[in-house]
Each structure stands twice: as structure tokens, then as C-alpha cells.
Amino acid sequence: MITNLDPEKITRLLTLSTGQLDQSTLLALSSARQNALQRQPVRAPVFALSMAHGIHRLIPSPIRLWVVAGLLIATTVIGMGYWNHVQEQQIDETDLAILTDDMPIDVFVN
Amino acid sequence: MVKLSSSAELSQFLTSVERRAYKHAIYAVRDDHAALDIVQDAMIKLAEKYGDKPAEELPMLFQRILQNTIRDYYRRQKVRSAWVSLFSGLQSRHDDEExxxxxxxxxxxxxxxxxxxxxxxxxxxxxxxxxxxxxxxxxxxxxxxxxxxxxxxxxxxxxxxxxxxxxxxxxxxxxxxxxxxxxxxxxxxxxx
The missing domain is CATH 1.10.10.10 (Winged helix-like DNA-binding domain superfamily/Winged helix DNA-binding domain)
Incomplete structure (x- = not known):
């Protein structure tokens, strides 16, 4: 009957054998490792909410991107609406002035 | 809270395992270049897909990827051998040498x-x-x-x-x- 050997004795020798790899193999392994590390995805936050660090970490990056895009669009739309409203108000004031024949002098100067 | 592995941790893990992984591949495929390719593929797959997993999960994930990559190599070799034998019938016997x-x-x-x-x-x-x-x-x-x-x-x-x-x-x-x-x-x- 063959007696079972101790696996640890074998693995110890196998570990020793890894120290006998030639230089070109070690360089190739190092290069492979560097290649792999360059492919590791970077999970940087898009923006940081100063009052809610816990929340912004819980929201995945794509959702944060949509939130940022939505905020930008909403700001733009509101800004354009306000600008239009101001313009209309100025035109209304001019029309009223024309109708009441109460135009300021600078209108005629320019 | 689960701690995700950083680039440094992943690098440290790959450094610790790369030589043994190469030996695993050598024992399996008995070809230096193929073994290096297998290890590189396994490292890249780990970094790309599981690079942000907790550090303690990396050993098991890497071994699974490595073994799957070795199996993929076997499958490709099998398909290649089938095509070569189908078309040439004059395959070199060097591949069969012990x-x-x-x-x-x-x-x-x-x-x-x-x-x-x-x-x-x-x-x-x-x-x-x-x-x-x-x-x-x-x-x-x-x-x-x-x-x-x-x-x-x-x-x-x-x-x-x-x-x-x-x-x-x-x-x-x-x-x-x-x-x-x-x-x-x-x-x-x-x-x-």
C-alpha cells in the first residue's frame, strides 16, 4: 500500500520553483500586471454634495450624470424664460409710452 | 461596510499571485507563451470586471477566471486541431511529443x-x-x-x-x- 504524501511538502517545493523563473518570464508577468492595472475601472464621483456624502456614494455614477444634466437643462430653461419675460416687460413699457406719447428723450437721441 | 479594493491593493494581489498563476497555466498547457497569455488574460479580466471588488474576494475570483481561461484555451486548441486535421492530415508530430x-x-x-x-x-x-x-x-x-x-x-x-x-x-x-x-x-x- 502506498502511503499518502504530505501535500505541504509538495507545495513548498512548488513555491521554491516560482523563485527559479527566468528574468524574461518575470518581465512578461510584470508587463501583464501593468496592462491589467491600466484596465481597472476608475470610479471617481462626478460631483460631491457637501451635505450628503453618504447619499452621493449610494447613487451610481450614470444616475448622477443624468441628475447633473437635468439640473443644467432646468437652469437653462428657467434662465431663458426669465430673460424672455424681462424682454416682454420692456417692450410693453415702450409700447405704453408710445401710446401715451410719453417717450423718454434718449429714445429720439439714438 | 464592505471595503472596495484600490489600485494598490489589486497591484499587490496580482504581484503575490502572478508566479503561481503562471505555474498553474504551465502545468495545464505546457507552453510558455500560451501560459503567459493565459495569465495576462486572467489578470485583465479580473481588473476590468472585478477590479473594484473587496480585496478578500480577489483570490477566489482570480482563480475562477484563471481556470476558465485555461479551459477556453483547451477549447480553442481542440477546435484548431479539428480544423487542421480536417484540411491537412499532415500535422506535425512535434505537438504530440511527450x-x-x-x-x-x-x-x-x-x-x-x-x-x-x-x-x-x-x-x-x-x-x-x-x-x-x-x-x-x-x-x-x-x-x-x-x-x-x-x-x-x-x-x-x-x-x-x-x-x-x-x-x-x-x-x-x-x-x-x-x-x-x-x-x-x-x-x-x-x-x-
Whole structure:
């Protein structure tokens, strides 16, 4: 009957054998490792909410991107609406002035 | 809270495992270049898909990826062999030649390095014989043996990495140890 050997004795020798790899193999392994590390995805936050660090970490990056895009669009739309409203108000004031024949002098100067 | 692995942790893990991974691949495919490709593929897959996993999950994930990459290599080789034999029928017999680790041993001894002491030479020869015996094990037995005893995974982790049950892992390990005992005894190897 063959007696079972101790696996640890074998693995110890196998570990020793890894120290006998030639230089070109070690360089190739190092290069492979560097290649792999360059492919590791970077999970940087898009923006940081100063009052809610816990929340912004819980929201995945794509959702944060949509939130940022939505905020930008909403700001733009509101800004354009306000600008239009101001313009209309100025035109209304001019029309009223024309109708009441109460135009300021600078209108005629320019 | 689960801590995700940083780039430094991933680098440290890959550095610690790359040589053994290369040896795993060598025992499986017996081709230096293919083994390097396999290790590189496994490293890239780990970094791309699981690079942000907690550091303690990396060993099991990497071993699973490595074993799958080795299996993919076997499949590609099988398909390639089928096509080659279908079209040529004149395939070189070099691929079928038996691998003899003593050949490698002689090559390395012929290099310009100074002659190793007798003990070191004997150790190298024993390692070569062990590696030969490992290479001759059935793939699943070798896989189980290396993962369980060399990588230090427990039975559950080894089963997960191999995609089988814990019972199968125990059976494979037991048979591998027995087969190695028989093989090394037949070659007159006494382990130090």
C-alpha cells in the first residue's frame, strides 16, 4: 500500500520553483500586471454634495450624470424664460409710452 | 461596510499571485507563451470586471477566471486541431511529443550561470519530477490539488472556483494525492 504524501511538502517545493523563473518570464508577468492595472475601472464621483456624502456614494455614477444634466437643462430653461419675460416687460413699457406719447428723450437721441 | 479594493491593493494581489498563476497555466498547457497569455488574460479580466471588488474576494475570483481561461484555451486548441486535421492530415508530430521536464532542466543548466551546489541540483530535479507528475494528473485533479493545497483555498472556495460540489473537490484532492504518491514513489523520489 502506498502511503499518502504530505501535500505541504509538495507545495513548498512548488513555491521554491516560482523563485527559479527566468528574468524574461518575470518581465512578461510584470508587463501583464501593468496592462491589467491600466484596465481597472476608475470610479471617481462626478460631483460631491457637501451635505450628503453618504447619499452621493449610494447613487451610481450614470444616475448622477443624468441628475447633473437635468439640473443644467432646468437652469437653462428657467434662465431663458426669465430673460424672455424681462424682454416682454420692456417692450410693453415702450409700447405704453408710445401710446401715451410719453417717450423718454434718449429714445429720439439714438 | 464592505471595503472596495484600490489600485494598490489589486497591484499587490496580482504581484503575490502572478508566479503561481503562471505555474498553474504551465502545468495545464505546457507552453510558455500560451501560459503567459493565459495569465495576462486572467489578470485583465479580473481588473476590468472585478477590479473594484473587496480585496478578500480577489483570490477566489482570480482563480475562477484563471481556470476558465485555461479551459477556453483547451477549447480553442481542440477546435484548431479539428480544423487542421480536417484540411491537412499532415500535422506535425512535434505537438504530440511527450514533455520531459528533465530537458528543461538540462537547458537551464547549460546557461552561463555558475554550477549549482549538489543539494540545489537535487532539489531542482525533484521539483522537475514533481512538476512532471503534476502535469500528468487529470486536469480536474491537478486543479483541485493546486487550488486546495497551494493556493490555500478552503473546500468551499475551491468548489466555487472549479464550479463543482465540495464532495467532488474532496474526491479530486484525495485521488490527486494518491496519484502523486504512486508517481513519485515509482520514480524513487524522497521528499525532503
Amino acid at each position: 514533455f520531459d521536464p528533465l530537458d528543461v532542466l538540462e537547458d537551464s543548466e547549460n546557461q552561463s550561470t555558475p554550477a549549482a551546489p549538489e543539494a540545489s541540483l537535487q532539489q531542482r530535479q525533484i521539483i522537475a519530477l514533481i512538476e512532471d507528475a503534476l502535469g500528468n494528473l487529470p486536469a480536474r485533479q491537478r486543479e483541485a490539488f493546486l487550488l486546495r493545497y497551494w493556493e490555500g483555498l478552503d473546500t468551499n472556495e475551491t468548489a466555487a472556483a472549479m464550479g463543482c460540489t465540495e464532495g467532488s473537490v474532496k474526491t479530486h484532492c484525495s485521488r490527486a494525492v494518491h496519484a502523486l504518491s504512486v508517481s513519485l514513489k515509482a520514480k524513487g523520489v524522497e521528499l525532503p
